[in-house]
Amino acid sequence: MTETTACTSPNCTTCYVIEENMDVSDYDPDLLRELGDEEADPAEFGDDLQADVAARFQRILQDGLNKEEKDGLIKKYPYPKNVPLAKSPTLNPEISVNLAEACKLRDKRLLSKQDQLGKTLSALGKALTNLLKKTPDIPDVIRTLNDAGKLLADSHYAETDTRRSVLIPLIDKSLADPFKDRKRDTFLFGEKLGDLVKDSQGIKKTGQFIHPAPSTSSNLNARGPLSRGNRQQRGGQSYHPRAGGPRNVPMGPPYQNRRRAAQYTAQQQPPARRHVAPPPGPPAPARRAPPPPYRPSTSRRA
Missing domain, CATH: 1.10.287 (Helix Hairpins)
Incomplete structure (x- = not known):
């Protein structure tokens, strides 16, 4: 018969010592039967089925x-x-x-x-x-x-x-x-x-460090404002694009350019309106003087 007792080591709380060859006569068999039958570990699986089934x-x-x-x-x-x-x-x-x-x-x-x-x-x-x-x-x-x-x-x-x-x-x-x-x-x-979860999380973390390169297509198509000193060639003639001036009009030297722009601007503006005085009307009636204020007489009759 075997008996399990706690380990006597002062620093051990989980270890157990199995004592073998214990004398059965040391214990009362009637009292041991009061403990009941030892329950076996429940079997999760039973006998095998036929292989085809x-x-x-x-x-x-x-x-x-x-x-x-x-x-x-x-x-x-x-x-x-x-x-x-x-x-x-x-x-x-x-x-x-x-x-x-x-x-x-x-x-x-x-x-x-x-x-x-x-x-x-x-x-x-x-x-x-x-x-x-x-x-x-x-x-x-x-x-x-x-x-x-x-x-x-x-x-x-x-x-x-x-x-x-x-x-x-x-x-x-x-x-x-x-x-x-x-x-x-x-x-x-x-x-x-x-x-699977670890691999997926690793892929997700790696993707956070991968950023797409900035696109340069918008920069290639962008055109900045043209300065006055820049000249563009169109049809073999040069012109200065100017806000408010004529568009797509071939220009000559700078002096002639300013004259034509001034003439074009004058043609586009409507003629100024003249101020016309209204015709004279009938004379206004003369105002009558107001009557003098009333004052009672202070003389007595005889």
Whole structure:
């Protein structure tokens, strides 16, 4: 018998010493039975399936059934008449009329999954009914059980796909597409997902140090203001572009150039308006002098 005791070292708190060849007679067997049976570690996996069965289930669990095969299996096993509840229940119209369109679509998807589980129950019930006969058709039982296993594996795959579709919109946009392409294994997005994230973050950080060269196309097409000293040749004649002056008019020497510009400006301006005095009107009437102010007399009559 072995016994585990704590390490006696003063600096050790996690180490244990296993003492072997302990004498069983040192302990009361009746009291040891009061401890109960020792619980074994739960086994996560059981016995292996037959190789062909395992290979078929494994493929469906990872990729799902194709649409043609899935529709064929669902049509092959109708609901039993004496088990009508195998069919998924219909949503009450009193509730449906008050639901938003998104809620209706979600319920429709859940109804389709529930219908598939009902067809799986129909296949299992058919196989059990065949086995209960005195002379069961074993090949037919095997085919039916295989179809039921396929439908169950596809339902398992559909739930995995639902979990992934819920999480992908929450992921950074730069990683969304690589996440969709990854196959599941023991992890929802594959075991080596951390390497993908690290590589993506490294590429993103590297891109921050890469800046495009400044474009020079706008500088090539830009034209600065022309100075008065610059002369452009057009049609073998030179001219000075000047604001407010004539455009595209061939010019001669500077003195003649100023005269023509002055004549052109004078021709473009409208003639000045003359001020004309209005004709004399009738004379204004003379004003009458105002009457003198009234003063009462102070003399007395005799």
